[in-house]
Amino acid sequence: MPQAAIRQDEDDEYLSEAKVHQQAISPKKAEEALAEANAPTPKESQKEPYYHYTVDTKDPDPWLIMHKTKIILFVIVAVAAVAASIFYKDFQLNEQTKALVDEPQLNDLYYVDFRVIKDNLRPTEKFRMAKVSDITGNVVTINFSSYFYLQEHELNEAIRYAQLRFEKFFQEKRHNYTMAELQSLVASGAIVLARRPEGNMLDGNVVVPDSHFKSSSVFIPGKKENLAGLEYLKFAKSADKAALALVKFQKSAGLGFAPGQVSLAQMYLNGIAVDKDLNKSLEWFEKGALQAYEPAILKYAIVCQQVNSCNIAEFYQELVQTGVNIEFTKQVDVRATTKAFEQALEESKVKT
Template structure:
């Protein structure tokens, strides 16, 4: 007998009889469990169900097949509606731009594509904003922004973030164009959009410098009359209001107020409530210019070029003799030199 078996028998001899019996029973139970595992499956035992999954190759939603044509037509109509709305919006903006450029007003804003009217720009330089700062008869004076923008929507962002409230946003250099030339810029694609503020506001933001709202409480003869005339002039379509504006400007000009003299000269220049008279207009512009009022000097030079008997050089000499300091840097009139713009101007002249 092996030693392990002898040692096991020896240990069993020293155990109590109860524990020996329990150990014998446990061994017997383990033998029965092993026999049950090795025994064959009982025939009457019920088998577990077997699930067989299949994939349906048919369309799970036949509604799509039935209404396929309708769905395609609906998608096409929806795409056409979106394209039509975009086209209609662009058409309305184009009509708005043409109307505003044909009849400009002060503080009108133009989105200008400078690559159409100027060569040799940097890759990031394309759009600039222009502002109508003065209108003298048929001549419109605009100032360009000091900054270039690459994309058109950045001009809207400039308005949104109130960049136009800064004094230096627009350059001091003035650019004079006739209405026909501005319309030619629209036709050539240089002016892509025109916008008109209402009450110095656009898109809920102020578009004039903060200095515009500063006022002086100092009494100046003729100032009150000129202000009243400007308010009447807002309703110039009413003949009675235009006449009242003329009377206020006349009184302001006679009191020696330079701005009132310019306002009266504008009435003669445009023929509002009075017969158009360039000579009368030049007389009142000159009186304002002799007071060193810059708008009067600039407007006189513009109108003088339309009158044969007027010589701008003599006017400047007279101002210098009277001690008026003239800043010629603000009077520079820069013209575009590209062939496309020149061709557009020629076509505009032919049409007119």
């Protein structure tokens, strides 16, 4: 059976191919078939005609021609509004900076463009942060940050990432400026922006180290009175509160509490609730300095420069004989190297 099947397949290969007979079509039928094929169907006849639009630059849209003036005016007004908002914001920041510099407070922050102050800087040394660490009469003491920043907005990033909460962020070196010199810094563009924290926070981040707010529970004579006087001093514009602060400071200073003696000296220095008396202020600063209280030593040196009869060398000699360790490295000045800034400082000194 298998052999017969194989032979049958071999015979099929040699079968003759079928012949295809083509029928001839008349020309008339061919035309009818072609017309029937090209005839539109009912659905196609209902479709909307398709239009091909082209852009001709020589023939603009009539609507644009009609409203051309309005469109140009709208664009001009929009650009002017954006520019005005930017300039107004800058104006507000400048006014804020001037107001904060005119009435400085502790822990105020300044954005300083050091290129205005000094020439011999590296390309990456442009902006620094500065903090008001002390105010002695008409002299404001600031500390600069240990780091330079390439762009101004990086100072905001330093606040955002809470870099200021670390005690080593600001240098220990103190830089003393009079109010006139600070105002010249603003006028020359050295102080770009001034900001004031609320408590120890700014932009929702800590900018003052927590250690500044810690208090000891150890009893020290005069400490309680000094703290009470400082609270009254917050309302120094009220004569009654200022008088109460003076009484508290006098009691604290009488008990030999060095910070209380400095607070009382500040009252005489600023003329709050008492007549302004620099000599009286120096006396109380000296008493606090003899207890090795650093703020008293530094403040005495500042006020001593304003009193002709004061000899700072004798003061330091007295401290050394008493056994007080003095650090001169913390009291430094930034000398101006740019001619424009140096001239501005000279003009501010002439005004004072």
